[in-house]
Amino acid sequence: MWPDRRIIDLFKTEFPIVLAPMAGVVDAELVIAAAQGGALGSLPCAMISAEKAREQVNIIRQRVTAPVNMNFFCHKPVDADPAREAGWKARLATYYKELGIDPAAPINAANRAPFDEAMCAVVEELKPEIVSFHFGLPDPALVKRVKAAGCLVMSSATIVKEAIWLEENGADVIIAQGAEAGGHRGMFLTDNIAQQPGTFALVPQVVDAVRVPVIAAGGIADGRGIAAAFALGASGVQIGSAYLRCPESKVMGPARTALAQANDDSTVITNVMTGRPARGVANRVMREVGPISPDAPAFPHAATALGPLKVAAEKLGKVDFTNLWAGQAVRMGREMPAAELTRSLAGAALARFGALGG
Structure with missing residues (x-):
């Protein structure tokens, strides 16, 4: 049994695992596969048009009944x-x-556009179960509209101060993004990358500072990492690099080789x-x-x-x-279908919980 079911109950997924929304390498195919494995699939929308986002979500909806997370940037242009x-x-x-x-x-x-009126209208039309943001949150009026559409809101924090700000400004879930994580730093109240804590230093401090569920992100690529995140108070994990070499990802051949050799x-x-x-x-x-x-x-x-x-x-x-x-655990990625990988990750974590309980 999962020691904390808040994310499972909130997202209505089989497992408390979130596929990271990796722009450029994740589209509907990987989202569907991760969802079929029991994870929350995240569709990165920061580099695509409103029309493309609508098309991708419709493809996902046709294939799975699982919840969908649409992810956006909300930087100040x-x-x-x-x-x-x-x-x-x-x-x-x-x-x-x-x-x-x-x-x-x-x-x-x-083309990396921040969340705007046009994308908000798409969210209101499609009503994804979850909408996540990177670099803080958009204008309060847009956040209000997203929530009015029935969507849960989550965003990334790289320091405790950001996590507190996110909760105070409407986030239902906070992703604690440690320094180990791949991709862009989600920082928005600081620009000092040298001071960013690692995942396993950040997570318990964020958990202690906020009331909403916390998802751990950064350096988590197997069952041991998932179990460790839960031991520190996380209610879920976000995993990206472990999925990069799945056949459903859009990583090109030479890049797959570079990732495999990392x-x-x-x-x-x-x-x-x-x-x-x-x-x-x-x-x-x-x-x-x-x-x-x-x-x-x-x-x-x-x-x-x-x-x-x-x-x-x-x-x-x-x-x-x-x-x-890619994150610091990139070498732990595996070449296997995303649904199979998700079940393997969850199974390994559950086995670890069982061993700890025994």
Whole structure:
């Protein structure tokens, strides 16, 4: 038996496991598979249009009756700075030359839009059971509309102060995102990545500070990690990196190879890829330009100049400029169907609880 059933009862899932909403590698197929395994499937919507989000949720609804989590960014947008963009492109000029790309050719702007009226209308139409946010919460009026649509709201906290703020501003569930976690830091009341606690230091302090259920995220990739999170007071876990090599993920071949070869020391926190700190397996541009560069334009504009380089390198089978977002437990990922992986994770955790109880 699960020692804390609050997330299971709240989300109405078989297991208190949340598939992390990994933009770019998760779509309806992985959400469906994770849900079929008993987890809460999370659809990342920050890089897709309202129409695409509607289409994806409809596909999920046709295949499973399980609850759905739609995930959004809610950062405060920053206008592109032409001077800084030009300086950034100059910093990357040797790569443009190496790959034979015209630096003067027009480039599509990076698309990572914050939650807005249009997406809120989609949420009101589709009524997903859960809506999660990264980088805080959107405008209070939008949060009110999401809740009025019958959706539970959750968001990530990287420090206790953020968790308290989230609870005070309407979050029904808090994801305690430790420093080990892959992808973008969910920080919004701090910009100091050096002070971010690890998952197993953060979780019990967040649990003690708030009344709502807490989900542990970061460095959890097997039954031992799940059991440890519950021992520290978590009511659930969010897992991402362990699913990256599942056949249902959209990770391209060379990236799968890089992830499979990664070790415990292969990931770094970088701002080079998007302009905002995020953890991933170090690639060429992260090593040579960063991992933290003062030249990188503000989020998400750093990704704009990298776009043509990413496309050109991937055509050559290289991931020199590709986001390889992953957490410190990336080497513990497995190549198995997501539903099977979910049941394996849950089963291992339950066995651990049984052993501890005995």
